[in-house]
Every structure is written in C-alpha cells, then in structure tokens.
Amino acid sequence: MNKKIIVCLFFITISFFVKGQENTWSLQKCIDTALENNIEIKIRQLEIKRTQKARNSMLNEILPVVNLFGSQSYNFGSTIDPSTNGRVSSNIQYDNFYLNAQMNLLDFNAIVNSKRNKISIEIAKAEKEIIENEYKLQILESYYQALFTQELLKIQKEQLKNTIFNFDRISKEVNTGSKPKSDLYDIQFNLSQEEKQVIETEQLFTIQKTQLFQLINYSNIIIENVSLEKALASNVETEKEINNPKIISAKLNYERDLKEVSLQRSNNLPVLSAFYQISSFYYKPLNQPDVIVDSFNNQMGNNKNQQVGLQLNIPILNGFKNNRKINVAKIESEKSNLKIEQENQKVAQQLEIEEKNKQNYLALQKKLDEVLAFAHASFITTQAKFVVGKVDTFIYSSVKNNVLTSEYNVLKNDLQLQYINFKMNLIRSNNL
Template sequence: MNNKIILTIIFFSFFALVRGQENSWPLTKCIETALQNNLEIKIRQLEIKRTQKSQNSVLNRMLPIVDLTGQQSYNFGSTIDPASNGRVSSNIQNDNFYLNARTNLIDFSAFANAKKDKITIELAKADKEVIENEYKLQILESFYQALYVQELLKIQKEQFKQAVFNLDRVTKEVAIGSKPQSDLYDMQLSFAEEENRNLESEQLYGIKKLQLFQLMNATAIATEEVVLVNALNESAANDLENTINNPKIQRAELRYQNSLKSVNLERANNLPVLSAYYGYSTFYYTILNNPTGNTDSFKNQLADNKNQQVGIQMNVPIFNGFRNNKKITASKIESEKSKQTIEQEKQELDKQIALEEQNKKNYLQLQKKLNEKQQYAKASLNTTQAKFTNGKVEAILYSSVKNQLLSAEYDVLKNGLQLQYISLKINLLKYNSLKI
C-alpha cells in the first residue's frame, strides 16, 4: 500500500514538473517558436528553394537544345512538284519533318549568368536573415515588456501580504481602542489603493503576454498559465567575435556583388558566341487529284528524301546602335549605388549601436544609485514599521514610506531589465546573436 502511495506521489510530482516546464517560456523558446510560426519567414524559405531550383549551371546552359518539328501542307493549282522540282498544275499534299540540335561551345554570358545565379541564392538567404533579425528584435522588446510587468507584480504581491497583515492588526487594535478610528480609515484607503494597483498590474500583465504570443503567432497557447523565465547566460559574454555580422550589411554587400556580375553579363553580350548545330530533315508528298499516280510509299519517301546538315557558327557582335554600351554604363551606375548603400547601412548601424551603448552606459551609472536608494528605503520602512507598531507614527506616514520602498524597487527592477534588454538588442544588431 505504501509503495502505491509513493508511486502516485512520484507520478503527480513528475506530471507537475513537466507541466511547469511546458508553461515556462524563456526568451530563447519564444524566439524559436516565433521563427517557426512566422509566415513571412516561411515565404522567404520557399523563395530560397525556388531560387535554388531556378539556378542553371554552366554545364546546364551549354547543353544542346533539340527540336522536332512536323509540318503538313496542301498546295492547290500551280505548284512545285517535290519529285521533279518543276512547276505543275496539281493539288499536292506535302509532309515535312525536321530534327534540329544546337549548342553553344563558347558563350561568355553563360558563365556570367551562372555566377550571378549563385549570388541570387545568397541574396534570397540574406533577405530571410534580415526579416528574422528584425523579427527577433520585436520579440525581444515584447518579451521584456511582459517580463517587467510580471516581475513588478511579484513585488506588489509580496508587499500586499504585509498590507493584509497590517490591516488585520489595525482593525483589531481599533476594536480594542488602542488606535484611533482614523488610523483604520487610512489603512483601509492604503489597502484599497494597493488592491487597485495589483489589479491594474495583473490586467496589464495579461495584455502584455497576449501581445507577445500574438506576435509569435502562438494564439493556441493559454497565456494565463504562462510564466516568463528570465534566464540569461552571462558567462558567454566573451564568446562573440568582434566582427560585425549584421544581416542588413551582408545583404547590401551581396547586392553590390550582384551588381558587379550584372556589369560582366552586359559586357559578355559584346563578346563572340561559337555554336555548333545539327539538322535532319525529310518529307513525303502525294498528288491529291491523281490517286492512280506512281507516288512512292510513305516509308520509301522518308528514306529517299532525308537530308542532314552539320555546321559550326561564329556570331561576332559588331554594331547594335550602342545599346549594349548604354546597358553597361547603366549597370556600372547601379553598381556604384549598391556600393554606397553598403556605407549607408554601416552608418545607420553605427548610429543605432552608439545610441544603445550610451543608453547602456547611463543605465549602468544609474544602477548603483538606485541600489543605494532601495537600501535606504528598506531601512526607512523597517524603522517606520517598528514605530507604527508601537503607535509612534500614523498610518498615513507608514503608507507613504511603504510607497517609497515600492517606488525604489520598481526603479531597480526596471533599470536592471533595461540593461539586459539593451545588451541583447546590441548583440542582435551587431552579431545577430542573443549571447551577452
């Protein structure tokens, strides 16, 4: 019997542990879920696959193009007799068959296009990385907004326990006449204010969590049971390299490389193309108004009338109204624009990082002062609590001191979470990573 009880306790403990883990949501889990559910990212993944399937290698571009053509025609009246090649007055049915194959032996545009296709695939991947990075920044901001309200609510609930105890004690002391009725009114007012404040925080917490999970496209999850986990690996602070790895800069660099390949592609149109070709043809004819004529059979005519042609052709562009030269010039200008875009993205990133670094520096300077203020507020509340218990201070003064501690704890909490948020934001901007 005892073994059954122990097994039951273990089972329910394990179930509660698993369920708790399911309801615990650290930042990494939120981002992973968001990336899996985001439709725009899924569309970009399909675009990468489409681009990969559209790529043609140099060998693929050099493979021959083979065409098989069949043609049937009717000639009435004065026409050419295919047998004698002379003009006759007859109605003739003529069937022609052609097999043609052509391949480029030397084609510089094929090489340029193949190189351009590879960069196009990398560009599609870079577009996806940019969207993911911007999406991570949105999730990061929403997560810390909800986390701040959650931690704030913990502080309020902890202080509310003391408010319940003090209200109960003052009620009893007023009942026995050791405290005036005014103290009870003051304590009831303070208690009602804390109740309202807690309710507002709970409502705001529910909204912030709902907004977070809506942003993650995880609307099927019951957010009322979700607990956000503030789990950061601060030991990984030096794991990141100093090299900037921002997706927008990488995309701008790929666009510049792609523009250079476009210039090479336009230049390739001015270069000669060496082609080889092969042709096979045959035909069948019959005189329609002379069914008793000596027209050979279909099989014999196809064998007797066959013709083959093999050749090599060199196509050298000489003059096309300077259209290619204009396209080359336009491609060079587009390439220069792409190069300037790289510098523009770097400048924008540097400005944004510099601003966030300054914010981080300010929060670090403020943290020490806020910790000192919190310590003073705690000490003040401890002495005021003792005085209030002994009846040396009124309830209104006690409530004021208690609110000062609550405000100090708010400030410490907010400043600490802001430091974490900005550190993570800087790393997402610099390295596209959450490590701090």
C-alpha cells in the same frame, strides 16, 4: 485549531496547483514560435525556393537544345513541263521532317548569368533574414514590456502581504483598545490603495501578454496562466562581430550589380556553338493514279540529309545600345556600393546609441543598489516605530513606497541591461 490547519493546508494545496498550471515562456521560445507562425516569413521562404528553382546551373546552360519539326503541305495548280513545254498538273502532297540540335560551346553570357542567379538566391535568403530581424526586435520589445510589468506585480504583491499583516495586527490592537480606530481607517485606506494598484498592474500585464501572443500569432494558450522567464544577467553575452542582415543584403546586391555589368559586357563577346541537323521529306502527286512513287519509308530513307558544323557569332555593331546598358549597370553598381556604406552607418549609429544607454544603466546600477539598501534600512526602523505607535500610517506608507520604488528601479535597470544586450546582439548578428 484543527479547522485553521485544514484551511491553511487547503490554500497551500491550491497555491501548488496554480503554480503547476503556470505556463512559462522564455524569450527564445516566443521567437521560435513566432518564426514558425509568421505568414510573411513563410512567403519569404517560398520566394527562396522559387529563386532556387528558377536558377539554371552552369550544366543546364551548356546542355544542347534539341527540336523536332514536322510539316505537311499541299500544292494545287499547274506548272510548265520544260521537256514538253506543256502545262501539267502540280497537285502534290509534301511531308517534311527535320531534327535540329544546338549547343553553345563557349558562351560568356551564360556563365555570368549563372553566377548572377546564384547571388539572387543568397539575396532572397538575406531579405528573409531582414524580415526576421525586424520581427525579432518587435518581439523583444513586447516581451520586455510585459516582463517589466510582471516583475513589478511580484513586488507589489509582496508589499501587499506586508500591508495585510499590519492590517490584521492593527485590527487586533483596535479591538483590544490599545490603538485608536483612526489607525485602522488609515491602514484600510492604504490596503485598498495597494489592492487597486495590484489589480491595475494585473490588468496591464494581461493586456501586454495578449499583445505579445498576438504578435507571435499564437492563440492556443490561456493568457492568465502564462508567466515570462527572466534571463540571468550572466547568461546574456554581447556579440562582437557585425553580421547585420541589411548589410549582408546590401553587399549581395552590390555583387549582383557587378555581375550585371559583366553580363552586359559579355553581350559584346563571341559565342561559339555546335549544331547538328538531320532532315528528310516525302512527296506524292495527287489525283494521278498512273504515277508510281516510292513508299513513305523508302522516300524518308532516300531523301535523308545530315548537316553538322560549328558556328561563331561575333557582335560587330548594334548602334552602341549595349554600351549604354553597360554604363547604366555601372551606375547601379555605384548606387549599391553607397547603399553598403549607408547601412553600415545606420547600424553603427544604432549600436552607438545602445552602447551609451548601456553605459548609463551600468553607471546607475551601483547608485540604485545603494538607494535600495538605504530604503530597506529606513523601512526596518520605520516598521519598528510603527509597531509601537511612534509614527503614523502615512509616514509608514511613504517609507514603504520608497522601498517599492527602489526595488522596482533596481529590477528595471537590470532588465533594461538585458534588453539592451539582446537588442545589440540582434542588431549585430540577428541572434540573441
């Protein structure tokens, strides 16, 4: 007796140890890990940063442009001196310097371009959201495929415990001669079949978990120790407002195309700018030591010249090229507007299908619960008859399989409802 107690305690301890080693993953944890590890999403994040850095703010658009120019040149040869009408040498060194500053005081093109570039940043964010949304839907499907198998495995193991109990009982009864040996063979066959099913389901579960963690690009884990968390049905709420990233992206593209029309039109509008320029030069005759010239500093100061003014640039005629560009931009904006309608239709159709599936599963739920209740009642009576030998092993096995199938159908229907609610939330707003 003490030996049996020690063995029981050993197995209980091992059971607690194994449970302690389990690594439970929720759907949200899988998605969060996936978003951190996905390379495509990292690329999209860098694209957002690139677009932000590339955008010129309105302040940058109106800041002055300042340029400093300098040149040094040499003239060699001769020329006619008008005072003597004789030829003289013209070997001279010239140094020219000027500083130029220009600022647009009124530039409609710069204003529209700044607004368009701001929309481009939002488009880059929306495109990242589209990648995330498609990725989340893939993870959701992979997660629930593995979760279906995990819950089926739990049911199969519970049924296997019952079969092992009956196997032990029949073995004792065969040994005492109260049951024929053929009953033992029958229960052994059923036990082997159920053990095979458990092994096959465990193998499938391992493959599906491996596929899931490959999808989320996470390898620092022991797959066999992973268990998946089943969400409570009451915790799954359905979003009502539609903020699908594809629709948002289509709307932003339409706004940007409208800005493109305004940008092309702004090329026909005047540009008012202010400018300031200061210049000076230095010259020195070459190979003429008898010629006296002022120093570099004196010449630069004496030859200094400044200019300040306003400039108005009014486009008059450019061969109607800009009108063609405006018409092309209008057509692109019309295409973008139709794209919004197209994306709205796609999302509405997806949600309509999922809503019908949801209603179908809800309609089945009550009937499946009813079937399960009858299956349990049938199993209880069959189990009692099986114990006293009124039914054979095959009838008992058939009834037990009915219970297994009914339990799995109820569970799968519940998980399908969770899956559809999560999927509809992702389609609507990219959130669980």
